[in-house]
Amino acid sequence: MTLKIDTEIEYDLEDLQYDIDDSLETDRWSDAPSEVKKLFHTLEWNIIDGEHPDTVGFIDEALDSEVTARTLISGPMAAGIAEVGRRFKMDEYFLPEVMMSAKCMHEALSRLKPLILAEKSEEVGTVVIGTVQGDLHDIGKKIVAMMMEAAGFTVHDLGVTVPPEKFVEAIREHKPHIVGFSALLTTTMNMQWETLKLFAAEGIREDFKVFVGGAPISQGWCDKIGADAYAMDALVAVDKAKACVTRLKNLNGGNPELHEAMLEIDRERESAKAEAGK
Ligand code: B12
Structure with missing residues (x-):
């Protein structure tokens, strides 16, 4: 038996700041039993506070309460690191604090990774993924890589600050169906475009998505640079990746029909969400 808890709810980070500071109580996770709700707030707070020696203990406690690894990642862990981002943006936090919170995220992900990977069933395809040159952020990319692996992909994660030439090298070696670029900085997003341009120059653009x-x-950015798919989170990335290696496998990278099919997946997801919210 696993607990089902809605992690798609939208929350206001301003509320998160005050409610969590004052009482560890918020409107979130109200569909969870009260002790689990409390544990989620404790985990959020642990990430915000950067107390990484305690992180795995809270994760284990939540797992003992029948909460799934996926719920922890998309629920309290995502909320905690989002609040860290808000504090950083507002100059309430500086780099050392963000680094401590990132360490909590990494420790939690290391604990959860084997549980996520245990879901892997049949082999569906190959993915090469990396954070583009100049960018050191890798928490989100690691989550995407993990979820892709759980969905049946063999994933070659090239790490962070990956130069375009290293992507090309890895593509020649692993012959992937999908190549993923992560970028967290406005100053490095252009490297996605540069890398894509190198693929075209090398004559390999159509060999993968x-x-x-x-x-x-x-x-909008995905359209501008001529990438095949944008995904706002790991779940959407997996849905689109699976479609790419099954019903859309005959459409080459760069094909406008493929691009439209990816948009259709977003539309279907939106209408399913609207339907569920009725
Ligand atoms: C943690 C963090 C750090 C850590 C990173 C640790 C690590 N190993 O990753 C450290 C402390 C090192 C860091 C450094 C810096 N950071 Co920083 N950081 C963050 C923070 C707080 C959280 C990022 C994160 O992990 N989010 C959680 C994950 C789960 O979300 P995600 O990455 O978005 O991933 C999801 C989706 O985007 C998607 N996804 C992600 N990748 C991919 C790839 C593919 C292919 C697909 C399909 C989907 C997908 O799926 C993921 C899972 O659902 C953000 C704030 C924010 N709002 O993003 C700032 C932030 C990104 N950082 C910022 C800045 C400015 C910096 C520094 C320049 C600070 C400095 N002065 O040195 C340096 C840059 C260093 C460098 N060269 O890269 C700014 C960027 C501003 C901008 N517009 O460019 C942000 C937005 C903070 C802010 N609000 O100002 N940072």
């Missing part, structure tokens, strides 16, 4: 993601990335 290109996925782009990261906080400053949008569908």
Whole structure:
């Protein structure tokens, strides 16, 4: 038996700041039993506070309460690191604090990774993924890589600050179906475009589908640079990746029909969400 808790709810980070500071109580996770709700707030707070020696203990407690690894990642962990981002943006936090919070995220992900990977069933395809040159952010990319692996992909994660030439090298070696670029900085998102341009120059652009993601990335950016798919989170990335290696496998990278099919997946997801919210 696993607990089902809605992690798609939208929350206001301003509320998160005050409610969590004052009482560890918010409107979030109200569909969870009260002790789990409290544990989620404790985990959020642990990430915000950067107390990484305690992180795995809270994760284990939540797992003992029948909460799934996926719920922890898309629920309290995502909320905690989002609040860290808000504090950083407002100059309430500086780099050392963000680094401590990132360490909590990494420790939690290391604990959860084997549980996520245990879901892997049949082999569906190959993915090469990396954070583009100049960018050191990798928490989101690691989540995407993990979820892709759980969905049946063999994933070659090239790490962070990956130069375009290293992508080309890895593509020649692993012959992927999908190549993913992560970028978290407005100053590095252009490297997604540069890397894509190198693929065209090398004559390999059509050999695979290109996925782009990261906080400053949008569908508009994906369209502008001529990538095949944008995904705002790991779940959407997996849905689109699976479609690419099954019903859309005969459409080459860069094909406008493929691009339209990716947009259709977003539309279907939106209408399913609207339907569920009725
Ligand atoms: C943690 C963090 C750090 C850590 C990173 C640790 C690590 N190993 O990753 C450290 C402390 C190192 C860091 C450094 C810096 N950071 Co920083 N950082 C963050 C923070 C707070 C959280 C990022 C994160 O992990 N989010 C959680 C994950 C789960 O979300 P995500 O990455 O968006 O990933 C999801 C989706 O985007 C998507 N996705 C992600 N990648 C991909 C790839 C593909 C292919 C697909 C399909 C989908 C996909 O799926 C993921 C899972 O759902 C953000 C704030 C924010 N709002 O993003 C700032 C932020 C990104 N950082 C910022 C800045 C400015 C910096 C520094 C320049 C600070 C400095 N002065 O040195 C340096 C840059 C260093 C460098 N060269 O890269 C700014 C960027 C501003 C901008 N517009 O460019 C932000 C937005 C903070 C802010 N609000 O000002 N940072």
